Amino acid sequence: MSEHEIPDNDEVQAAAFGELQSQPAAASASAPNVNLDMILDVNVTVSIEVGRARMSISDLLKLSQGAIIELDRMAGEPLDVLVNGTLVARGEIVVVKDKFGIMLTEVVSPEERVRRLH
Numbered sequence: 001m002s003e004h005e006i007p008d009n010d011e012v013q014a015a016a017f018g019e020l021q022s023q024p025a026a027a028s029a030s031a032p033n034v035n036l037d038m039i040l041d042v043n044v045t046v047s048i049e050v051g052r053a054r055m056s057i058s059d060l061l062k063l064s065q066g067a068i069i070e071l072d073r074m075a076g077e078p079l080d081v082l083v084n085g086t087l088v089a090r091g092e093i094v095v096v097k098d099k100f101g102i103m104l105t106e107v108v109s110p111e112e113r114v115r116r117l118h
Contacts, residue, residue: 048091048102049080078105086113 051071063069073079078090081102091102108116 044083045085047082047085049082087116088113 051073053069053071055069078092079102080087081089081091081104088108089104090106090108091104094101094103
């Protein structure tokens with residue numbers, strides 16, 4: 001039988017699942033009890049966003065070397081620090097040993113991060 005054929009009724013059975021064990025309310029409701037050691041070595045992408053611009057594809061195709069794209073931020077405004085695309089902080093550019101870095105000036109609260117998801 002191919003994967004797209006409908007099986008005969010005698011081939012179909014209900015899936016059997018075991019009973020779910022209920023957890024104590026205190027353990028399941030409190031996030032600080034979660035063992036974070038399991039994920040501490042997971043890599044995430046941290047990006048710094050200077051600003052954004054919207055333009056038509058027509059204008060995009062007209063760009064050439066030396067073109068200037070005006071962004072939606074004023075010079076000197078804090079830059080957004082994103083972790084996997086989620087805003088987690090803001091900061092300003094610094095130079096550390098001849099490389100760019102960012103000094104955090106504001107960390108977005110967990111409540112604000114959740115609010116931005118909706």
